[in-house]
Amino acid sequence: MQIDKFNPLEDKMVQVMDENGEIINPDLMPDLTDDEILSLYKTMRQSRTIDTVALSLQRQGRMLTYAPNLGQEAAQVGSGYALKKTDWAVPAFRELGMWLIKGWTPDKILQYWYGSEWGSHHGDDIRLLPVSVPISSQFQHAVGIGMATRLRNEDDVVMAYTGDGGTSQGDFHESLNFAAVYKTPTVFIIQNNQYAISVPRSKQTASKNLAMKALAYGMPGILVDGNDLFAVLAVSRAAVEYARETGPVLIEANTFRMGAHTTSDDPTKYRTDDDVAPWKAKDPVIRLEKYLMKKGVLTEEDIESIGQTFEKEVMDAYKSIEHTSDTPVEEIFSYHYEEMTPQLQEQLDEYQAFLKGAESDVQ
Numbered sequence: 001m002q003i004d005k006f007n008p009l010e011d012k013m014v015q016v017m018d019e020n021g022e023i024i025n026p027d028l029m030p031d032l033t034d035d036e037i038l039s040l041y042k043t044m045r046q047s048r049t050i051d052t053v054a055l056s057l058q059r060q061g062r063m064l065t066y067a068p069n070l071g072q073e074a075a076q077v078g079s080g081y082a083l084k085k086t087d088w089a090v091p092a093f094r095e096l097g098m099w100l101i102k103g104w105t106p107d108k109i110l111q112y113w114y115g116s117e118w119g120s121h122h123g124d125d126i127r128l129l130p131v132s133v134p135i136s137s138q139f140q141h142a143v144g145i146g147m148a149t150r151l152r153n154e155d156d157v158v159m160a161y162t163g164d165g166g167t168s169q170g171d172f173h174e175s176l177n178f179a180a181v182y183k184t185p186t187v188f189i190i191q192n193n194q195y196a197i198s199v200p201r202s203k204q205t206a207s208k209n210l211a212m213k214a215l216a217y218g219m220p221g222i223l224v225d226g227n228d229l230f231a232v233l234a235v236s237r238a239a240v241e242y243a244r245e246t247g248p249v250l251i252e253a254n255t256f257r258m259g260a261h262t263t264s265d266d267p268t269k270y271r272t273d274d275d276v277a278p279w280k281a282k283d284p285v286i287r288l289e290k291y292l293m294k295k296g297v298l299t300e301e302d303i304e305s306i307g308q309t310f311e312k313e314v315m316d317a318y319k320s321i322e323h324t325s326d327t328p329v330e331e332i333f334s335y336h337y338e339e340m341t342p343q344l345q346e347q348l349d350e351y352q353a354f355l356k357g358a359e360s361d362v363q
Contacts, residue, residue, distance in 0.1 A: 001028060001238040003249055008211035008221040013254060016230035019281055021290025023230075030233045034297050040081060040229060041288050041298070042306060044073040047097040048285060049310035050106055054113055057318065058263045064115045069096040071227070071258035074284035075191050077101055078232030079253070082240045083159055088127045090142040090160040092135070094191065094257075098161070102128045107317035114318075116327050117335075127156075136166035139175035139188060146184030146248075157243045159187045159236075165196020167213060168204050176217040176250065183247035187239045188214075190250070191226065193257035198270040214250035226253030227284040256282070 006014070016025045023029055032040075051070055057063040069076070076097030083089060089102050099109060103126045112119030112131065120130040132138050142160030149156050166172050167190060179186045190210050194201050207213060214221025220242065224235045232253055239249040256279040260267050292298035333340060333348040340348070 001234055003222060003235070003238040003242045004220040006220065006222045008209055008215065008223055008252075011208050011223070013223045013225050014231050014235055015225040015228050016234060017228050017287060017291060019287055021287055021292075021294055023291075025231075028231070028234045030230055030237065032230075032233075034295065037288075038292065038297055040077055041285075041292060043077050043100050044097060044229070044285050044288065045306055046106070046310050046313075047073050047077065047100055049307065049314050050096060050109060053311070053314045053318065054110065055259070055263065058113075062322065063110075063113050065263050066113050067094045067262045068257070068259035069094055071279065071283065072191055072193060072255050073097045074229040074232055074288070075189075075226035075253040075255045078229045079159065079161075079187075079189055079236040079251070081233055082236035083157065085125075086127060086156050087240070088129070088142070088145050088156060088158040090129045090138045090145070090158060091131060092138050092161050092163065092166070093131045093133050094163070094193075095161050099128065102126055104128060105317075106314055107320055110314075110318050111321045114321055116321070117331070118327075119321075134171075136162045136169035136171035136175070138162055139166075140171050142186050142188070143175045143179045143182075143184055146179065146186040147182055149185055150182065155244060157185045157187060157240050159189060159240070161189045161191060163196060164190060164192040164194065164201045164204055164210060165199065166190065167210055168196070173217075176214065176219065176248070179248040180217040180219045185243040186248040187236070187243050188248065188250045189236075190252045192252050192254050194255075195257060195261065195267075195271070197261045197265060198267075200270075209252060211250060211252035219248045219250060221250040221252070223252045223254060226255030227282045227287060229284060229288055255284075258283075 016023060016028050018024050047069060051068055054063060054066050055068055058066045076095050080098035080101035089098060104122045108119045108122050122128065129141060138160045139162060142158045146158045192201060192210055196204055209223050211221035211223040222235055225231045235251060239251055242249050289298060289303060329351060333344045336344060
């Protein structure tokens, strides 16, 4: 696949597998063994299980605010699988499937959402930046790493993620401009899940699609079915190859957020069941299940067994960190800078004085 041959102005979406699990574009089918496809399916199921358990735990008051990933598994797993071990991934906060592909473990992921920054300490051999919540800040971080990679004559690609709402941020446009000018090895991925919290994509931009925004900055842009694992992987592999050799690429993965933006959000306030229903038929996990079952690689019994295995694994992972990951308040002040600023020191002193006074009152 030649990534620079696609014209996003034509508004054509790359698709390999339809909603029934049938291969409709065999020329673009990635070179994968059945075992590889089954492994990718299991990662998508693992992602969905973590997502379901985390949401339940948050509703029970046992975890902090959580950002669901339901419905976006293919966009994350397919793109992440295109990277080699030394390539960098720069996430926003809704890239659970990619995190698993890059090696962030379920216990560490749950530890992060539990409220401990130690969940982000996943080892020096994993080139994965921590979660960055400010929208589209990820793209600037990725361009910076890409510029450093070029200056050091390294052969690594940087893949960064944002949502459709991120394209309305100045950081998005600044990043694409710098990346194109300096020809950084960056793959920008927009997970277009149709809503920036409560604002639909139609109110974010008048553009026919989001991929076409790449053209103004002098880089290829491509629109792909984000619920089609094979299409996402094929496009991502081509984009990674292009970025490694030539320069940046922008991918729009067209998908849908089935749940809330975060657990602080109520999607029924801004969309109806009729808005959601068409996307249920496009479910990326079910689509891949249909494909695997038709090939005889997966059975109904396998699906049930895989689900049960992951449910136990995820709950065991959570139990290993529950009540053990509370962050000492002092650490909130300690790690912002190499040396604590006077303002932070003043706040820490005030907090410690408060504690000392509270202890005196008790005595």
